Every structure is written in structure tokens, then in C-alpha cells.
Amino acid sequence: MKKFLLKCTLFATGIGTLFIILLIYKVSTENPFSVLFHLKNRQLVQLSNEPKMIIIGGSNARYGFDSRFLEKKLGRPVINAAITYHQGLAYYLEWSKKHLKAGDYVLLSPEYTLSSSREGLFGTHKLIDVAYQNKDFRNFLLSDSRILFNQLIQTHSIVNQSMESLLTNDPEKKELLASHNLHGDAINCIGKSKNFVPTKITIQKPDQQYFELLNEYAAFCRSKGVKVFISFPPARKKSVTMEIAPSAVVAQTKQKVSDFTVLNTPESALYPDRYFFDSSYHLNQDGKQLHTQQVYTNLQQILSKQNDPLLID
Known part of the structure; x- marks a missing residue:
């Protein structure tokens, strides 16, 4: 009986793994952003032994930073690993x-959506939607095993590594790839797009699960000797509604995630219309330069106090 149950368990595990592989194969071939995931994953692998900076977030970060500028100033490689918020902050x-x-x-x-909604925290793809219905799923995600996410990540990486020609032969994916530099920054953001969409943005109280995720990540980074900085996202001032005082958001972040260094405030990252490209989170080239300089100035002051040896100026 025990052997039979073991065989059933192994069979179910195999079917589950196959399901995940097929699901991510489908996502990888249909989702144009997969080509960016592949590009950024490959760049990070190539820099695996070098001190570097990794930028993480949704598309606000992809449009919001000039990584070449940061790389020159910091004296270390900078990879903008941000893609889109749909995958979820936890991922x-x-x-x-x-x-x-x-x-x-x-x-x-992280966009404000990433800190205050289930979709922002855990993604919008169907696999997570289904799994989230289980009341124990949050604890499962936050557990040491992280079986599901590790399987997702490993499979996604394997699929992308074996599909480079397919990804780059698709016209839509080729266009997306061409619109980003080797650092991972979006570079097709000159002026204001004729397709500009004034997305509504609400600054609200961050979800408790957001702080749990950040604290778990902070503990991991501390154990590895990695410094983590958090920057509130650039946003179009006219599009923002505040359900909570920005000062309260800053205070909560500093209080509940003490291992992170906060680089700015929500107010300091609100910009007028002329700095946006095609949405209320996507800066154009002028906005990107302004925001990057602001964040770097604050980062420089902090690193100078810490006597960081890699800070150039």
C-alpha cells in the first residue's frame, strides 16, 4: 500500500511539473515580455561574480532609470531587471x-499596486490565481521551501534559454527587444507618445503581506551581505489620488522594514505631464534623467556616510 501511495505521489508530482512547464512554455511563446526576461536573466548570469546593482520593480522602473548613468557614477555594473507588475513582486x-x-x-x-493588492504581490497569471484560493497559500509562499515559485523560476529560465531564436524571430518581440538597451532600460520614450494613457494611481496603505515579503527578502539579503534601497516610483502628479498621507507610507516603510534604506518620498517622485511618455508611470527621456539624478543624489549621500569604497563621486 505504501509503495502504491508513493507511486501515486510521484506520478502527481510529475504531472504537476509537466503542467507548470507547459504553462510557462505557453506564456513564454505568447507573452512578448518573455524576451526581456530572457535578456535580463542572461545579463545577470554573466555578471554573477561582479559587485553590481540590480533594479527591481514593474514597468515604472524600466522607464524610470538611466542605468548607464548609475553605472558610471557607482563604478559597478547596473542591470535594470524590472519588467512589468503583472508577474508580481513576490516573483x-x-x-x-x-x-x-x-x-x-x-x-x-515597486508601483503602489505592488504594495497594496493581491495581484501586485503575487501576480496576475492563472496559476497563482488558482493557488491563491487556498487559505494556506500565503504561508506557503513565505515558507522556506518556496517550492512553487522556485519551480516557476527554474522552468521559466530553462524554457527561455532554449527558445532564444523563437523569441527573437517574432516581430513583436524583436521590436520590444530593440526598444531596450543592454542594461534593460526602455529607450523608446522620447517626448510624449500619441498613445498616452493617463492611468489612475492611488497611494493607499500598504498590505501587511507586502511588509512580510520585504522583511523575508531583507533577511535573505542581510545574510548575503547585500544592501537594499527602496525608491518610491515616479508618477504623474495629476493622476495620483492619496488615501493615506505620503508621510505615513514613508514612516510605515521605515518602521516595518528597518533593513531597507528609503531613498525618497512619494511627493518627491511626483512629476508634471511633460515628463511622461505613454502612461502615468512611464517617464520619457527627460523625466528619466531627472528621476535618476534625484535618486542618485540621495543614494550618493547615504553611501558617502557609509564610506562605500566603490562610490566614484
Whole structure:
């Protein structure tokens, strides 16, 4: 009987693994952002032994930072690993872990959606939607095993590594790839797009699970000797509604995630219309330069106080 149950368990595990592989194969071939995941994963693998900075967030970070500027100023490689918020903050935090080494920096720039909604925390894809219905799923995600996310990440990486020609032969994916530089920054953001969509943004109280995820990540980074900085995202001032005082958001972040260094405030990252490209989170080239300089100035002051040896100026 025990052997029979063991066989059933192994069979079910195999079917589950196959399901995940097929699901992510489908996502990888249909979702144009998969080509960016592949590009950024490959870049991080190539820099695995160098002190570096990794930028993590949704598309606000992809449009919001000039990584070449930061690389020159910090004297270390900078990879903008941000893609889109749809994958969920938990996924990006877990994915980044395998690329982190002692001496690295992480710059987090999560959209407000990533801190205050289930979709933002755990993603919008169907597999997570189904699994989340289980009341124990949150604890499962936050447990040491993290079986599901590790399987997702490993499978996604394997699929992408074996599909480079397919990804880059698709016209939509080729166009998306061409619109980003080798650091991972979006570079097709000159002026204001004729397709500009004034997305509504609400600054609200962060979810408790958001702080749980960040604290777990902070503990991991501390154990690895990695410094983590958090920057509130750039946002179009006219699009923002505040359900909570920005000062309260800053205070909560500093209080509940003490291992992170906060680089700015929500108010300081609100910009006028002329700095946005095609949405209320996507800066154009001028906005990107302004926001990057602001964040770097604050980062420089902090690193100078810490006598960081890799800070150039």
C-alpha cells in the first residue's frame, strides 16, 4: 500500500511539473515580455561574480532609470531587471535571489499596486490565481521551501534559454527587444507618445503581506551581505489620488522594514505631464534623467556616510 501511495505521489508530482512547464512554455511563446526576461536573466548570469546593482520593480522602473548613468557614477555594473507588475513582486524578489552576491546593491522601485493588492504581490497569471484560493497559500509562499515559485523560476529560465531564436524571430518581440538597451532600460520614450494613457494611481496603505515579503527578502539579503534601497516610483502628479498621507507610507516603510534604506518620498517622485511618455508611470527621456539624478543624489549621500569604497563621486 505504501509503495502504491508513493507511486501515486510521484506520478502527481510529475504531472504537476509537466503542467507548470507547459504553462510557462505557453506564456513564454505568447507573452512578448518573455524576451526581456530572457535578456535580463542572461545579463545577470554573466555578471554573477561582479559587485553590481540590480533594479527591481514593474514597468515604472524600466522607464524610470538611466542605468548607464548609475553605472558610471557607482563604478559597478547596473542591470535594470524590472519588467512589468503583472508577474508580481513576490516573483521578482524570489527570482533575484539566485543572482545576488556579497557586496551587491538592490534598488527596489515597486508601483503602489505592488504594495497594496493581491495581484501586485503575487501576480496576475492563472496559476497563482488558482493557488491563491487556498487559505494556506500565503504561508506557503513565505515558507522556506518556496517550492512553487522556485519551480516557476527554474522552468521559466530553462524554457527561455532554449527558445532564444523563437523569441527573437517574432516581430513583436524583436521590436520590444530593440526598444531596450543592454542594461534593460526602455529607450523608446522620447517626448510624449500619441498613445498616452493617463492611468489612475492611488497611494493607499500598504498590505501587511507586502511588509512580510520585504522583511523575508531583507533577511535573505542581510545574510548575503547585500544592501537594499527602496525608491518610491515616479508618477504623474495629476493622476495620483492619496488615501493615506505620503508621510505615513514613508514612516510605515521605515518602521516595518528597518533593513531597507528609503531613498525618497512619494511627493518627491511626483512629476508634471511633460515628463511622461505613454502612461502615468512611464517617464520619457527627460523625466528619466531627472528621476535618476534625484535618486542618485540621495543614494550618493547615504553611501558617502557609509564610506562605500566603490562610490566614484
